[in-house]
Amino acid sequence: MNRTACLSRFSDTWGKDAALLGLRLFAAYEFWEAGIEKWNGQNWFADIQSAFPFPFNLFSAGFNWTAATGIELVAPL
Template sequence: MPPFVTPLFNHLDRVGAWGADLPLRLFLAWEFYESGLEKWNGQNWFADIQSAFPFPFNLLSADLSWQLSMWVELIAPLLLLLGLGTRFATAALMVLTVVAIAAVHWPAHWSSLAELAQGYAISNKGFGNYKLPLIYLIAALPLLLNGAGRFSLDALLFRRNA
């Protein structure tokens, strides 16, 4: 490796230790908060899909499901921005996303992996539409596994309590 690369990588390592998670937190916070605002300003359409919700969420009323999903999508992103309760907020958003995939984004009918793969798209052509929610799940996974990182209220509180 050229000699100038090592100091550059060392600097990137120091910056990464403080803020590598920040782009994920910002991205997920924006996407989920935007969805929560749509629910806040919109009408409850969950009654149309309540039967598609996986157990135990299919046992809740459509109104309660709507309220739960809206508040999770409004509060958890704020927690992600602050890096406060990051693993809890991320887990809540991941559960919400899995339910959304099952109820809305998964293909209604498929008989082969080729047909299922057609749902891995960002479109509305009748094959499902699970690509974007899957991207959200994958982006959330590092936050669930590693927490918010050093540039967060979680880290500040943990240092004070340690």
Template structure:
């Protein structure tokens, strides 16, 4: 078979590569910005329930009110940075730390004695086995932004082109 048989496919993938460099991470940025900002607004308008939680070190050394404020402001500011594509890697890293702390303090099963019991927490439910599926999805979605940045269609990309 000749190379010309693959040419239309190669052309299509080449176009997708160019498009991907500009906007592949945009859907992740929009999705994560919405999800985290919404959580921040819930804290902004809600009551502090962090006093009932056991935070991992070093956050267990901080008062519940300070943890509440830190969480709320990270969930309000970092999503705006993701939306703009400004400081995307730093915003992603900050949201990843926040998510890991949330998994440890809120979403991880309190008691489990086997991997089968731990696996029950990989759900989106409130049945007492934990509930770490959604935060894990957020971590996986944040990883490409941490590793690859926002892409060309961002303020990060614009600043990089100006330098």
């Protein structure tokens, strides 16, 4: 693909690409904030443990809390 074709394709899709980047950054921010709140907060998963779907209801509330916190802090990166 020559340079002109690449630039033409970029100019055709830059709006969509910018919108997707914005959505990804928003989702990353939301995950990060939820992870920080869990990191600094109290484990309230024990109160709703019975409502967890399979297989998460098989694990302890502490494990689920740690896993959720870890994923929410690592996934945005």
